[in-house]
Structures are given as structure tokens and as C-alpha cells.
Amino acid sequence: MSAVAAGSPSRPSLRKRLSARGLDATTLLVLPGIVVTLALFVYPFLYGVVDSLVPKQGPWFANYLKFFSEPFQYDTIFATLWLALPVTIINVLVAIPIAFRVRLMRRQRLLTTILVLPVTLGTVLVADGLLNYLGPRGWFNRTLMFLDLIDHPIRLTNNYWGVFASLIITGFPFAFLLTLSYVTGIDPAIEQAAATLGAKARQRFTRIFLPLLAPGLIVTFCLAFVQAFSVFPSAILLGAPSGPTRVIAIAAYQAAFEQYDHSMGAAIAIIMGLVQLVVILAVLSLRQVFYRGPAAGGKG
Amino acid sequence: MDFAENALAGTGKSSQSGRLELIDVRRVFGNYNALDGINLAVEPGEFIALLGPSGCGKSTALNCIAGLLELTGGEIRLAGKRIDELQPEARGFGMVFQNYALFPHLSVRKNVGFGLSMQGVPGAESAKRISDALALVRLQGQEGKLPGQLSGGQQQRVAIARAIVIHPPLVLMDEPLSNLDAKLRLEMRAEIRGIHDQIGSTTIYVTHDQDEALSLADRIVVMREGRIRQIGTPQDLYDRPNHPDVADFMGFRTRIPGKLVSVSGNRASVDAGGVRLEAVAPGHVSVGDRVLVSIRPEDLVAVDEGEGLKATVNSIEYRGRAFFGLATGPDGSELFFRADRTYPRGASIVLRPLAERTLLFKEKA
Numbered sequence: 185m186s187a188v189a190a191g192s193p194s195r196p197s198l199r200k201r202l203s204a205r206g207l208d209a210t211t212l213l214v215l216p217g218i219v220v221t222l223a224l225f226v227y228p229f230l231y232g233v234v235d236s237l238v239p240k241q242g243p244w245f246a247n248y249l250k251f252f253s254e255p256f257q258y259d260t261i262f263a264t265l266w267l268a269l270p271v272t273i274i275n276v277l278v279a280i281p282i283a284f285r286v287r288l289m290r291r292q293r294l295l296t297t298i299l300v301l302p303v304t305l306g307t308v309l310v311a312d313g314l315l316n317y318l319g320p321r322g323w324f325n326r327t328l329m330f331l332d333l334i335d336h337p338i339r340l341t342n343n344y345w346g347v348f349a350s351l352i353i354t355g356f357p358f359a360f361l362l363t364l365s366y367v368t369g370i371d372p373a374i375e376q377a378a379a380t381l382g383a384k385a386r387q388r389f390t391r392i393f394l395p396l397l398a399p400g401l402i403v404t405f406c407l408a409f410v411q412a413f414s415v416f417p418s419a420i421l422l423g424a425p426s427g428p429t430r431v432i433a434i435a436a437y438q439a440a441f442e443q444y445d446h447s448m449g450a451a452i453a454i455i456m457g458l459v460q461l462v463v464i465l466a467v468l469s470l471r472q473v474f475y476r477g478p479a480a481g482g483k484g
Numbered sequence: 485m486d487f488a489e490n491a492l493a494g495t496g497k498s499s500q501s502g503r504l505e506l507i508d509v510r511r512v513f514g515n516y517n518a519l520d521g522i523n524l525a526v527e528p529g530e531f532i533a534l535l536g537p538s539g540c541g542k543s544t545a546l547n548c549i550a551g552l553l554e555l556t557g558g559e560i561r562l563a564g565k566r567i568d569e570l571q572p573e574a575r576g577f578g579m580v581f582q583n584y585a586l587f588p589h590l591s592v593r594k595n596v597g598f599g600l601s602m603q604g605v606p607g608a609e610s611a612k613r614i615s616d617a618l619a620l621v622r623l624q625g626q627e628g629k630l631p632g633q634l635s636g637g638q639q640q641r642v643a644i645a646r647a648i649v650i651h652p653p654l655v656l657m658d659e660p661l662s663n664l665d666a667k668l669r670l671e672m673r674a675e676i677r678g679i680h681d682q683i684g685s686t687t688i689y690v691t692h693d694q695d696e697a698l699s700l701a702d703r704i705v706v707m708r709e710g711r712i713r714q715i716g717t718p719q720d721l722y723d724r725p726n727h728p729d730v731a732d733f734m735g736f737r738t739r740i741p742g743k744l745v746s747v748s749g750n751r752a753s754v755d756a757g758g759v760r761l762e763a764v765a766p767g768h769v770s771v772g773d774r775v776l777v778s779i780r781p782e783d784l785v786a787v788d789e790g791e792g793l794k795a796t797v798n799s800i801e802y803r804g805r806a807f808f809g810l811a812t813g814p815d816g817s818e819l820f821f822r823a824d825r826t827y828p829r830g831a832s833i834v835l836r837p838l839a840e841r842t843l844l845f846k847e848k849a
Contacts, residue, residue: 373585376552379572380579381599381650391598395589475589477632 236451247451257452260432261459267344267419267431268412269463271351275359275412276405280397283364296364299357311350311421315341318349346422347429351412359408366400367393370479398474406464413460432456502563503527504549504654504686509568510557511544518544520710521558531680531687533701535694535733541710542690543658549688550656551575562653573602578647578685580657584639586631592618592642593627599650617649620679637668644676648683655680657689661696673700694733698722706730728776728845736778736843737820740793740813744773744844752844757815759793762839766846774847779820781808783838786823792834795819797827811835 195201202208239246251257286292302310318324318340325337340346370393378388416433423429432452440449504526511519519541526532534542547553549560551572560568567575578599587595596617600610618624621641631639640660647655660676661669677700680687691697697704698718706713706721706729714721714730725731728739742756752765754777761777769775784793786809793813800809800823807823811833821835 371583371585373581373583374587376550376572377579377581377585377646378587378598379552380550380575380577380656381646382573382576382602383598384571384573387602392587475630477588477630479588 232450232453235447236454239447239451240445247448248455250448251452251455257435260430260435261455263428264413264415264431264433264456265459265463267347267351267415267429268409271348271355271412272359272405272409275352275355275408276363276401278356279360279363279404280367280401282360283367284393286364287367292364296361299360301357302353303357307350307354307417308421310353311418314346314350314353314418314422318346341422343424344428347415347419350418350422351415354418355408355412358411359404362404362407363397363401366397366404369400370396374479395474396479399471399476402467402471402474405467409463409467410460413456413463432459502653503561504688505561506545506549506558507561508558509545509548509555509560511541511548511553512556517710519548519556522710522712524705524712524715526686526688528686529684531677531689531700531702533697533704534688534690534707535692535697535704536707536713537692537733540707542692542707544710545707546656546658546688546690549654550577550579576650576652577654577656578650578652580640580643580647580655580660582659582662584631584643584660584663586639586642586646588631591628591630592623592634595631595642596645596649599646603650613649614645617645620648620682621645621675636664637672640664640672644679648679648685651683652685655685655687657687659690659692661691661693669696676700694735706733725778725843728778731778731843731845735780737781738777738779738784738818740777740779740817740819741847742775742777744769744771744775746771751839754844756793757813761793761837761842763837763842763844764840766844769844769846776845776847777837778843778845779837780841781820782806782822783841784819784821784835785838786811786821786827786833786835788833790834790836792836793819795821795833795835797829797831797833799829800826802826 196204199208236247237244239250242249286295289295316322320337320339320341324340325334328334329337340349374392374396375388378392383391414433415431416437419425419429419431419434423431425434433456436449436452436456439452440446504524506522506524509519509522510517522541522545524532534545536542544553548555548568551567551570551574555568558568559566587598590598593614597610597614600613605613614627615624618627621644623638623641623645626634626638631642634642640663643660657676661672664672673696676689689697689700698721701718703715703717704721705715706727708729713727714725716724721730722734725734725736728736732739740756740761742754742761744752745755745760746753747765747769750765752763752769752775754761754763754775756777763777795811795813798810798812800807807826809821809823809827811819811821813819819835821833823833827833
């Protein structure tokens with residue numbers, strides 16, 4: 185027995201024990217983030233939940249009961265899904281082949297800049313531009329009529345298709361840039377290896393790229409879906425806000441700011457969040473099926 | 485080697501391989517000649533090493549053979565048939581990549597079986613061939629793991645098994661050992677040669693490590709700046725490099741410029757800045773030529789005084805049995821030498837080359 189061991193067992197100091205568990209002075213850096221999250225996200229969210237459960241009249245669930253008993257209200261869920269789901273699917277599916285092509289290009293940055301423009305312009309400016317471009321006297325209809333492809337202008341604004349086009353334009357760059365980063369994250373040698381082993385382009389895509397991309401595509405889908413589901417300005421400006429494009433955000437807005445029932449507005453917002461959550465959880469659960477590790481084929 | 489007998493029998497000897505010919509193969513990137521007219525014939529069953537420093541075109545050559553790069557000019561033939569216009573998937577060569585390029589989402593068994601499933605090999609046969617290949621690289625029991633769960637050496641074995649399980653007429657290896665630690669590198673080196681001998685396919689192996697090339701290959705192709713400098717057996721290259729660049733790669737680190745003053749038989753005499761050096765005379769030099777004298781460190785011996793190259797010791801280190809060091813000549817040239825004892829830095833020494841192991845190259849005009 186050595187002298188040290190014979191004495192009281194030398195325990196490391198509290199500071200050392202804490203840092204071994206990942207707690208040290210650096211941990212304090214998360215505090216500002218926690219404060220902001222609590223103040224700007226958790227508190228307003230809980231406030232909204234509580235607000236929605238304190239209706240103007242009736243029992244605590246009266247707002248929810250009201251929403252699900254009026255087709256005028258609960259149909260907004262389907263109107264929104266009917267816009268957001270097809271738009272998201274198209275954006276993600278179109279982004280894949282384009283990302284595969286762009287991956288091989290040298291001047292990616294120019295193209296990326298062009299694609300990011302609609303995102304930076306904002307939905308209102310895009311909606312305004314589309315009103316002019318797709319309107320009855322806009323370039324699109326005029327060109328088709330000039331080419332004698334149509335006799336009368338096609339109605340593309342103030343209906344479903346106007347909102348649809350706007351969501352594609354603002355949502356595609358987002359989906360594309362995410363997809364591109366996933367596609368370029370796959371080591372090119374993996375595809376080359378598949379090729380030398382006899383896999384044709386199609387097999388390389390389905391057997392190698394798709395399984396490696398799937399988790400990323402699922403995340404892309406979720407983010408793009410949330411963005412499309414919360415459509416509001418373009419549904420009013422480009423759509424038929426009292427008809428087919430009366431999306432759920434409009435219903436919440438009308439309840440809160442036209443009927444001055446903030447409790448009902450909060451309830452609709454909660455419902456909107458729950459619908460998004462259901463779709464996202466359903467899609468994310470698909471991720472369990474796929475491999476979710478780094479997309480590199482060995483030591484770098 | 486303790487490879488299982490059935491592994492050998494099951495993997496089988498590739499009989500379909502034929503002579504591989506590269507005829508004036510060229511590849512240009514922009515305005516850079518990565519391959520500047522490569523001519524090479526590889527016999528079936530041969531193990532060829534493409535050796536050279538980085539940027540010499542050896543990997544480009546390998547990618548051209550694999551079909552991953554298109555040729556700018558020339559042709560590649562296998563058993564007389566042109567293959568340079570085929571897509572890589574139609575060539576059927578097995579390739580081992582520098583970073584292994586395993587499919588990260590597939591198990592070891594599925595990685596190895598990928599090529600067989602692409603060829604449509606039926607399940608029972610495929611299963612047997614996968615097991616044989618895994619036995620050959622000694623990876624039994626790891627079938628279900630993902631590549632990310634394996635060590636570097638195991639990943640390397642999977643990559644090799646995946647390449648050879650399709651019984652390729654040609655196995656291409658692109659610096660396969662460069663990511664492994666020194667000990668594992670030596671082990672895998674021996675195993676790669678053992679596997680080559682057992683499956684009997686033709687192997688083309690790219691490396692920048694002359695030890696690897698010397699110990700593995702039947703013939704070595706030394707490349708530099710997109711061209712082949714010399715082709716020969718390891719002994720040829722080690723004893724008779726035909727170019728100062730090749731000599732440099734083969735360990736002739738000291739290069740002394742001089743003038744040829746006399747030739748008698750196979751012995752030449754060179755005036756190197758007032759010092760007379762004896763060397764082996766190549767066939768094509770004549771008295772008065774500017775020449776380069778190349779010597780290996782072990783053949784340039786340090787003594788305290790006497791005839792020889794006067795030099796000042798720069799650094800010296802013990803490498804077991806002898807000391808090796810770097811000295812500077814009066815003209816500033818670097819002289820790599822061997823010594824029986826250590827010398828302090830800055831000591832004056834005299835270096836004596838062994839004439840029968842000193843080479844001579846004619847300098848370009």
C-alpha cells in the first residue's frame with residue numbers, strides 16, 4: 185500500500201467531476217439561447233395553448249368543438265393540405281434530378297444565387313409579380329394567345345393554381361438547396377465503385393443514391409411542408425380566400441382579428457400545429473427504415 | 485498463409501483474362517497533359533505496379549483503364565478487343581479505391597454481393613461466392629456489420645473482397661494501403677500479393693511507395709509527368725534505373741553533376757568540381773559529356789580524411805547497424821551518406837562512393 189492510497193481516497197474536485205460530465209464554464213454559453221427560447225417560443229406557445237382553452241363562452245373545449253362542428257372551419261385543414269402536400273411533393277421530386285445535374289456543374293454558385301432570389305424577395309412580391317404575369321392580360325396568357333394555343337385567357341390567378349404556382353416558386357429553391365447539399369455530401373467514389381461493379385445509372389440511383397439520400401429527402405420534405413402549410417399572403421393575394429384557397433391560416437386570422445376572438449384564433453393555430461405535427465411524425469417515422477449514417481464509404 | 489482450401493477452390497482462377505494493352509493513351513485536363521502517350525502491355529496473371537510521385541498520372545491511368553475517365557486519345561484493348569469505349573459497368577473489372585468507397589448503408593455481406601447481384605448471379609451460388617471471398621480476406625463472422633462498424637483494415641478487406649468476388653479479369657487498386665498504419669500496411673501488403681497469387685487474376689496497383697511496388701509487383705512501371713520513364717522487374721529498377729528520376733525514386737538520393745573524363749570498359753571516371761569519382765559507365769556516353777552521378781546513402785561512406793568528396797555534416801541519425809546522415813558539399817550540394825560512427829554537426833568529413841554501385845546519367849543538353 186502506498187502512502188497516497190492509504191490516506192483518504194483522493195476524489196477529483198467537483199469542478200473536474202462536472203466537466204467530465206460535459207458541464208463546465210462553456211456550458212454557460214447556452215444560457216442566452218435558453219432565455220431567448222423560453223421568452224420567444226415556449227412562453228408564447230404555452231400562452232396560446234392556455235388562451236385556446238379559455239373560450240369566450242362554454243366549456244374549456246368549446247373552441248375546438250366549434251371548429252370541428254363547422255365544415256366552413258374544418259374544411260380549411262383539407263384545403264391547406266390539398267395545397268401543401270402536392271406542392272411539397274413536386275418541389276422535392278423536381279429538386280432531385282436538378283440537384284443531380286447541378287452536382288456535376290462547375291458554376292454552381294451562379295445558379296444557386298439565381299435560385300435563392302425568390303426566397304429573398306418574399307412571398308408578397310412574388311405574389312404581386314405572379315398576379316401580373318399569370319393574370320388574364322399578363323405575358324403568359326398573351327403569349328399563348330399570340331401563338332394561337334388558346335382563344336381566351338386561362339384563369340390562373342385568384343384560384344387554386346395561382347397559390348399553387350406561388351408556393352412552387354418560393355418553395356422550390358428551398359427544397360433544391362437542401363437536396364443539393366445532401367446529394368453533394370455523397371462521396372463520388374461510392375458511385376464509381378457501384379459502376380465498376382456493374383451497376384447501370386438507374387441501378388446506381390435506386391440501389392445506392394436513393395437509400396443514402398432518403399433520410400435527407402425526408403427532412404427536406406418536412407421543412408418544405410411546414411413552409412407550404414403555413415401559406416397565408418399568397419393564399420389571399422393570388423387565391424380565392426373565401427373559397428378553395430381558404431387555408432387554415434386565414435381561418436385563424438379571421439377569428440382573431442376580424443371577430444376579435446383571440447381564444448378561437450389561438451385554438452385554430454394549435455390545430456394547425458397539430459396537423460403539421462401529425463404529417464411530420466408520419467413522414468419522419470419512415471426514416472427508421474433507412475440507413476442514417478455518414479454517406480462516406482470509408483476513411484477519408 | 486493459412487487461407488482455407490475451399491476458399492481457394494471456390495473463388496476459382498479467372499481464366500477469361502487476356503493481355504491488356506494500352507496504346508498511345510492520352511488524357512488532357514484543360515491544357516494539362518495528365519497522360520502523354522502511355523504504351524503498356526500487361527500479360528495475364530501479372531502483378532503490375534504503377535509507381536510515381538503524386539501528379540505523375542498513375543491514378544489517371546488507372547481510372548482510364550477502369551472507364552471512370554474517358555481517353556483524349558489512344559486505345560485500350562483487353563484480349564485484343566477494344567474496351568476504352570465501354571462504360572465502366574460493362575468492363576467488369578474489380579476496383580479497390582483509396583478510401584475504399586464501401587456502400588455505407590449496406591452490410592458487409594451485401595457490399596460484397598453487390599457486384600454479383602448486378603450480374604444476376606443466382607442466390608445459392610452468390611451466397612457461396614460471397615462466403616468464399618470473405619474467407620479469402622479472413623472476414624468470416626463480420627457479415628452483418630455495416631462498414632462504419634469496421635476498422636480501417638477490415639474495411640480494406642471488404643473492399644478487396646467486393647472487387648474480387650465478381651471474378652474480374654483485371655483487378656485495379658488505387659493506393660489501397662495509404663490510409664492504414666505502418667504495421668497494418670505491411671500485413672495487408674503480404675495478403676494482397678497472396679490473394680493475387682490465389683485467384684490468378686491480373687492486378688494493376690497504383691502506389692507512390694517504392695517499397696510497396698518493389699515487394700509486390702512482377703513488373704514496375706515508373707511514371708513521371710504523364711509519361712512512362714521505365715518499365716522493368718523490381719531488380720531491374722533497383723539495380724539499373726535508366727533515368728535520374730527513376731534512380732531518385734529507387735533511393736539514389738545523392739546527385740552530383742560533373743564531366744566525364746575517361747571511360748575504360750564499364751568503368752567511367754568523372755570530374756565533379758575537382759574531385760575524381762568512379763562510376764559504372766552506361767553505354768551511350770562519351771568523354772566530355774555533362775553527366776549526373778547518382779549514389780545511394782549506403783554506398784557513400786564517411787571517413788575522417790583522405791581521398792573523396794569533402795563535406796560538412798548537417799545531420800546524422802542512428803538507424804541500427806549504421807549511422808545515416810546528410811552533409812553539404814563545398815558547392816552546396818546535398819550528400820546523403822553512411823557512417824560507422826556518429827559525427828557532430830559541422831564536422832568535416834570525406835565521403836567515398838563505392839564505384840561499382842555508383843550510377844552515371846547523361847545530362848540533357
